Structures are given as C-alpha cells and as structure tokens.
Amino acid sequence: MKLRKLFVTALIILSAITFGCAGGSQVMDRQPVNHELDIMVHSATDAVVTVGEKVLPSENPYLQLSQVTRINRAEDTAFMAIYSGLSVTDVKRLWEDLMYLNEETSIRKVVLFINSGGGGAFAGLALADLIMRAQSDYGISFEANASGIIASAAVPPFAVADYRIAAKGTIFMVHEAALWKWPGRETSSDIRAQNELMILLQDRYLTYLVAHSKLSLEKWQQMEKATTWFSAEKALTEIGIVDEIK
Numbered sequence: 001m002k003l004r005k006l007f008v009t010a011l012i013i014l015s016a017i018t019f020g021c022a023g024g025s026q027v028m029d030r031q032p033v034n035h036e037l038d039i040m041v042h043s044a045t046d047a048v049v050t051v052g053e054k055v056l057p058s059e060n061p062y063l064q065l066s067q068v069t070r071i072n073r074a075e076d077t078a079f080m081a082i083y084s085g086l087s088v089t090d091v092k093r094l095w096e097d098l099m100y101l102n103e104e105t106s107i108r109k110v111v112l113f114i115n116s117g118g119g120g121a122f123a124g125l126a127l128a129d130l131i132m133r134a135q136s137d138y139g140i141s142f143e144a145n146a147s148g149i150i151a152s153a154a155v156p157p158f159a160v161a162d163y164r165i166a167a168k169g170t171i172f173m174v175h176e177a178a179l180w181k182w183p184g185r186e187t188s189s190d191i192r193a194q195n196e197l198m199i200l201l202q203d204r205y206l207t208y209l210v211a212h213s214k215l216s217l218e219k220w221q222q223m224e225k226a227t228t229w230f231s232a233e234k235a236l237t238e239i240g241i242v243d244e245i246k
Helices: 002-020 088-104 121-138 152-159 188-211 217-226 232-239
Strands: 039-041 048-051 054-057 069-072 077-083 109-116 141-151 163-166 171-174 228-231
Touching (some): 088 121, 163 232, 171 232
Parallel strands (some): 141 163
Antiparallel strands (some): 039 048, 048 054, 069 077
C-alpha cells in the first residue's frame, strides 16, 4: 500500500515538472488582445457584412458580388476592376455586379479601374453596353480610372464612362479587329459572310468612340487601320476620351 502511494506521488511530481516547466524561460504570460473587430450585418436579407471599414460580400441565394467588386456603403460607392484579357467571364461578372447594386443597394456610383490590353472584341462591346444600360436604366454613374494600358477591346468600356481619369503613363491603342481561325477549307460564301461580320464589328466599335470623343468617324477609321498608339496626354487634349490626368 505504501509502495502504491509512493508511486502515485511520484507520478504527480513528474507531471508537475513536465507540464509546469515546459519551455523554460521562453514561456510568457498571456497578454490581453487590444484589437477590436467591428462586424455588423446590415439586415436579415442583406448579403453584405461590414468588417471595420471594408464591406465584403457573403452568401446570398440569389445575387452576390464577384471577386473584382467591393462596395463602401458609408461612401455609397462601388469599386470594380476590369483587367487582363477581356472575355465572357468579365461580361458575366459586370452584369451580375450591376444587378446586385441595382436590386440590393442604393449605390449609384461606380469607380471603375481598367488596365487591359484588350481581348475578345465582342466582350469589350458587351462591357460598354452594360455600362451604358446601367447609366440609363439604373441611374448609375461611372468614374473610369485607367492605368498601364487601355488597348483594343478595352477602349470602348473606358470611353463610355461618365468621367474618365488616366494615370500619366497610361498608353492607349486602337487597331482593326482580326479573326483567329483553325486551318481548314472555306468557301467564297464563308469569306463574304466573315467580311460582313468584320464590317458590323468595326461599325459598332467606332460608333462608341465617335460618340465619346472629339474625333470624327473618318479620323477614327484612319487610326484604327494604322494601329495607332497614343499617350494619356494626347487622349486628353487631342482625342477627347480622357477627362483628367492624375
């Protein structure tokens, strides 16, 4: 019996040494956390949660913001980005985000960041269409901010914004659209049909630029055919698709 008590006592002492002294001098007292995380759900049906000064999207069974859009309800402003090669994914994102703003918020100002060398011609035209529809149907105003490069299919979405700002080093470019086709046989009817497509595409593209710049259709046609690069300064003073340089 004494041996058993002695064994138990030894285990208790050993446990105290093992767990009470682990880490030696590196063990530090716990310090109170002095940071506060202010989280507020705006309403039971609202898909936006405020974390500090940032407003982030959360799950919504019907609509939710894409990863390229953030909103600030305090300033009643949405911030969106269009970048890289333009595709149908960018069109889908913008359509969903604008639907969300119109149906789930009172926000009517979008600050749009654009840095794109172009991409799909139809994607660029569709983005411009969505922006103009939001302007007319939803009463949303767009402030477009250009940086890096605005070229090819990215020019119309920038040009149709209500107010257009470019970083001083931004470079712009317009050129003729091109068809990328897999090698194969084509009939004369195919070639004529493709030519009709290119004419329609050019007409749509240049219509946006003429309506939102200082230049005539003939001048834009010359610039497009020659593949014309121009600076933010020229875009502001001569061409008229920039309203301010920052």
